[in-house]
Amino acid sequence: MTGERHILLVEDNADDELLTIRAFRQNRILTEVRVARDGQEALDQLLGGTGGQLPHLVLLDLKLPKVDGFGVLRRIRQAERTRLLPVVILTSSREDEDLRNGYLLGANSYIRKPVDFDQFTAAVRELGLYWLALNEPPPLA
Amino acid sequence: MKLWAKIGVLMSAILAGCIIAVLVFSHRSATAALLAEQDRVLLLTAERLAQELKEPLREGQRDALPGMLRGLQERNGGIAYLFVKNSTGSVAAHTFSRSVPEDALHAAVLRGGGQRSVARLPGGEWYQAGVPVETGAGDELFIGEPGQARNAALHALWGRELAAGTLAIAFGSLLCFSVVYRLTRPLQTVVQGIQIIGQGDLDHRLPAGGRDEIGGLAREINDMAERRKTTEDMIMKLNFELEENVEQRTAQLTAANRELEAFAYSVSHDLRAPLRSIDGFSKALLDDYLDKLDAEGRDHLKRIRKASQRMGQLIDDLLKLSRLTRGDMLIEQVDLSAMAREIAGNLQAADPARPVRVTVQDGVTGAGDRKMLRVVLENLLGNAWKYTTKQPQPRILFGMAGNGPSRAFFIKDNGAGFDMHYVQKLFGVFQRLHSDAEFPGTGIGLATVQRIVHRHGGTVWAEGEVGKGATFYFTLGRAA
Ligand SMILES: Nc1ncnc2c1ncn2[C@@H]1O[C@H](COP(=O)(O)OP(=O)(O)O)[C@@H](O)[C@H]1O
Ligand SMILES: [Mg+2]
Numbered sequence: 318m319t320g321e322r323h324i325l326l327v328e329d330n331a332d333d334e335l336l337t338i339r340a341f342r343q344n345r346i347l348t349e350v351r352v353a354r355d356g357q358e359a360l361d362q363l364l365g366g367t368g369g370q371l372p373h374l375v376l377l378d379l380k381l382p383k384v385d386g387f388g389v390l391r392r393i394r395q396a397e398r399t400r401l402l403p404v405v406i407l408t409s410s411r412e413d414e415d416l417r418n419g420y421l422l423g424a425n426s427y428i429r430k431p432v433d434f435d436q437f438t439a440a441v442r443e444l445g446l447y448w449l450a451l452n453e454p455p456p457l458a
Numbered sequence: 459m460k461l462w463a464k465i466g467v468l469m470s471a472i473l474a475g476c477i478i479a480v481l482v483f484s485h486r487s488a489t490a491a492l493l494a495e496q497d498r499v500l501l502l503t504a505e506r507l508a509q510e511l512k513e514p515l516r517e518g519q520r521d522a523l524p525g526m527l528r529g530l531q532e533r534n535g536g537i538a539y540l541f542v543k544n545s546t547g548s549v550a551a552h553t554f555s556r557s558v559p560e561d562a563l564h565a566a567v568l569r570g571g572g573q574r575s576v577a578r579l580p581g582g583e584w585y586q587a588g589v590p591v592e593t594g595a596g597d598e599l600f601i602g603e604p605g606q607a608r609n610a611a612l613h614a615l616w617g618r619e620l621a622a623g624t625l626a627i628a629f630g631s632l633l634c635f636s637v638v639y640r641l642t643r644p645l646q647t648v649v650q651g652i653q654i655i656g657q658g659d660l661d662h663r664l665p666a667g668g669r670d671e672i673g674g675l676a677r678e679i680n681d682m683a684e685r686r687k688t689t690e691d692m693i694m695k696l697n698f699e700l701e702e703n704v705e706q707r708t709a710q711l712t713a714a715n716r717e718l719e720a721f722a723y724s725v726s727h728d729l730r731a732p733l734r735s736i737d738g739f740s741k742a743l744l745d746d747y748l749d750k751l752d753a754e755g756r757d758h759l760k761r762i763r764k765a766s767q768r769m770g771q772l773i774d775d776l777l778k779l780s781r782l783t784r785g786d787m788l789i790e791q792v793d794l795s796a797m798a799r800e801i802a803g804n805l806q807a808a809d810p811a812r813p814v815r816v817t818v819q820d821g822v823t824g825a826g827d828r829k830m831l832r833v834v835l836e837n838l839l840g841n842a843w844k845y846t847t848k849q850p851q852p853r854i855l856f857g858m859a860g861n862g863p864s865r866a867f868f869i870k871d872n873g874a875g876f877d878m879h880y881v882q883k884l885f886g887v888f889q890r891l892h893s894d895a896e897f898p899g900t901g902i903g904l905a906t907v908q909r910i911v912h913r914h915g916g917t918v919w920a921e922g923e924v925g926k927g928a929t930f931y932f933t934l935g936r937a938a
Contacts, residue, residue, distance in 0.1 A: 332731070332738070336734065339738075339742065343745075409726060409731055409734075412726060432730055432733045432737055434763075437738065
């Protein structure tokens, strides 16, 4: 059942998108990765229409066109359907303000993308291992 | 004493003086007039009596003269005595029991012969009038009156004068006081007005209708109050403008600060993203196309990766620096000895192979922001750790040097040291005295240390010698 569920990567930078997916593949995490290129698209996928399968995990960038990461997170936590969805903020910033806001709005984790790709790959490996294998997800709504 | 009372007293005194002077003067003439009148009455009496004696004497009834005199004395109550002198100067008759007293006789001389006269006998007990008796024989009549009667009249005069004087002085004083009071009232109003204005009520105005000096004074004071009001209004306006200016500047400053924060934010987001791409895709090339690259190509890619990673580090350090100079400070007493030991422990743990002997003096404390002081010690101890790498027996010492106001914390090592010639450059951003190949680093650590120390009101300085080691000192200013 877990196999059918996917990862939602909310990322506007095409390079980062490619590198993130590459890091997953290199770590042999084969879960399907769906991409939303701005905040609105992410919200549409999660909350729009009748609502298909919810993702296993949301990887959320903060700086996004249209609706930014905080806006997306707020809406996720407000909606009954997605309230318990694990959300990991994956961003360049490590400003205290962003960290505080992220956790205040109910992020489950906050990871800063390192410049060094080796470190980034390591981070994605830990992340996948923890959230997709080790962690028990909340029951489906 | 009020001014009006002073002037009143003065004027009353002058008035009293005047009245007394006038009284004294008028008393003299009144006394003289009284005496002259009494003399005249006495003379008239004497003449009337002489008239009565004239006929009998002319008819030669000289022997009856004493009896006639006694009769006259009895009929005229006010007359004390009478006597007649004949032409030879001897007394022809008298009413005395024995003889005419010496004094009376002595005074009984009619000047120029036949002229009437009044004499005051010595002692003032008697006044004596003499008149000729028109007998043709040169007889003269003298009558005496007691001085007591005259003194009584004089006393009565005295009493009247004293009463009039007292009354005049009392009335005059009252008048003086009321006039002075009336005249100085405007002055009092002016004084009260000045007090009101002086107490800050600049809108108060004095009644300034009078044409005299007081009116002029009131107008002058009103003008002054007006000018002061204008000045104060101006000061208030200037103050207001100043405050507005300050507010405006503050707003500008806040805006500038916000811009700076936005800049730092975009640096952390936007500048790091391309670096990730550069490093990430270089790695992808190295992973996926390794067989298509020769050794040089691989080396180039490795250099690209190293450079982008270094730039990432530079950006991070720069951001850290800006964060440290922006954030609020929480001053508390910090156990620097414990903090230094903990940091040294971390350094050792990250680099277990290094045989560094770290000595930390006990009980070193300082007042400051704990997080910031940690950054200071991390940088200084980290440098000491790094720049002793090539020293076979590395030693690091943390403690407190000097005492009193020149007390300073220090971190001493026996590492590579530096050339004192460039000591000024040490604390500049990106300023390094060693090459990256020799000792890796970004050159931001000491700039950060300096900012933090300055924010605490302290100073930081360094001593060093190439190949022998370096010592970094810092104080925490008033806070410590
Ligand atoms: N303990 C030390 N011994 C010798 N030189 C030092 C020491 N600490 C700092 N320096 C010199 O000061 C420069 C600036 O230091 P710093 O700002 O910490 O940058 P970094 O350590 O990244 O090079 C260093 O490059 C080095 O040349
Ligand atoms: Mg350093």
